[in-house]
Amino acid sequence: MIAEAFSFPEINSILRWKDLFSTFNKVALIAVAAAVIGSMIFILAGRKNALEAPKGVRNLAETSVEFIENGIVMQTMGKDGLGWTPFLLSLFLFVYLCNVPGIIPFLQMPATARMAIPMFLALLVWVIYNGVGIKHQGLGGYLKSTLFPPGVPAFLYILVTPIEFISNILVRPFSLMVRLFANMLAGHILLVTFALLTSSLITAETSQFLLKPMAILPFFMLVFLTAFEVLVAFLQAYIFTILTAVYIGGAAHPEH
Amino acid sequence: MEALARLIVTEPPQTPADVKAAAAATSAGFAYGLAAIGPGIGIGYLVGKSVEAMARQPEAAGMVRTTMFLGIAFTEALALIGFVVFILIGL
Numbered sequence: 352m353i354a355e356a357f358s359f360p361e362i363n364s365i366l367r368w369k370d371l372f373s374t375f376n377k378v379a380l381i382a383v384a385a386a387v388i389g390s391m392i393f394i395l396a397g398r399k400n401a402l403e404a405p406k407g408v409r410n411l412a413e414t415s416v417e418f419i420e421n422g423i424v425m426q427t428m429g430k431d432g433l434g435w436t437p438f439l440l441s442l443f444l445f446v447y448l449c450n451v452p453g454i455i456p457f458l459q460m461p462a463t464a465r466m467a468i469p470m471f472l473a474l475l476v477w478v479i480y481n482g483v484g485i486k487h488q489g490l491g492g493y494l495k496s497t498l499f500p501p502g503v504p505a506f507l508y509i510l511v512t513p514i515e516f517i518s519n520i521l522v523r524p525f526s527l528m529v530r531l532f533a534n535m536l537a538g539h540i541l542l543v544t545f546a547l548l549t550s551s552l553i554t555a556e557t558s559q560f561l562l563k564p565m566a567i568l569p570f571f572m573l574v575f576l577t578a579f580e581v582l583v584a585f586l587q588a589y590i591f592t593i594l595t596a597v598y599i600g601g602a603a604h605p606e607h
Numbered sequence: 608m609e610a611l612a613r614l615i616v617t618e619p620p621q622t623p624a625d626v627k628a629a630a631a632a633t634s635a636g637f638a639y640g641l642a643a644i645g646p647g648i649g650i651g652y653l654v655g656k657s658v659e660a661m662a663r664q665p666e667a668a669g670m671v672r673t674t675m676f677l678g679i680a681f682t683e684a685l686a687l688i689g690f691v692v693f694i695l696i697g698l
Binding site for chain 2: 362422426427526529530532533534536537586589590593594597
């Protein structure tokens with residue numbers, strides 16, 4: 352006879368929040384707050400004097416612009432990609448500020464752990480890099496350079512072209528979406544698991560007196576995983592942005 | 608599936624709904640476990656090679672690090688698609 356002392360709650364109870372008002376729940380609130388905070392950083396920084404040394408919020412804004420320029424644009428698109436900095440900066444800040452609430456107390460839900468925001472961002476990036484390719488090379492030229500890559504012997508096109516089509520046009524947005532979504536969802540589920548283990552061990556009504564101090568073990572895992580989620584939140588935002596930059600750069604200037 | 612279920616619990620599932628739940632739980636675990644083997648090897652190899660490259664030529668460390676992150680993103684996506692399958696089958 353198996354007695355169940357503890358079972359993982361149903362997945363919807365850690366992912367579905369009640370509506371604050373009609374069709375607007377905590378996840379939507381976090382997404383809106385991420386957009387507002389990201390914009391306010393730059394609106395407030397733009398009011399400061401541009402000629403003196405930056406400090407405060409202007410320092411933060413300039414640091415993030417330099418990070419995008421040096422770390423993402425110059426690495427993947429070169430100098431003529433610098434016009435894309437505002438778009439990449441907004442994308443990076445929005446994804447980062449949506450990932451971080453996974454570890455903030457009282458919020459504790461990354462807004463990107465639901466499929467809607469990663470799906471919309473991946474669709475946006477898909478439209479943009481295909482649009483850039485069509486604009487720079489024309490529709491026929493873009494399709495030719497994507498689906499029929501140069502340097503491949505002609506008889507291999509039967510094999511290579513479907514692979515290139517699926518890989519460049521179908522799988523790229525899908526993998527962008529799934530990478531961001533599944534990373535944040537996995538981190539959220541892990542944090543919930545260890546928090547539930549800790550609290551159920553602490554509040555267990557049992558006669559074995561050694562059971563309650565065992566709660567220190569899942570607590571250490573919880574602390575370690577929270578620190579790891581700090582890294583993962585930043586890394587996923589960085590990877591989303593740098594892959595966007597790679598796709599846009601590849602569409603604008605295909606390799607010869 | 609019933610044999611595997613017999614390994615884990617003392618009372619094998621009787622009703623069809625129980626059998627379905629047992630099979631779902633077993634195969635969900637298998638799905639993610641098998642999906643994590645390939646990317647684990649791939650990411651380990653990739654990071655090892657990039658550490659070697661950074662040690663051979665420290666001036667190129669920035670570019671090697673960027674390419675390493677790109678490669679990690681691509682291979683990790685495969686493991687995460689397996690994780691999505693795990694979620695879809697049901698915890």
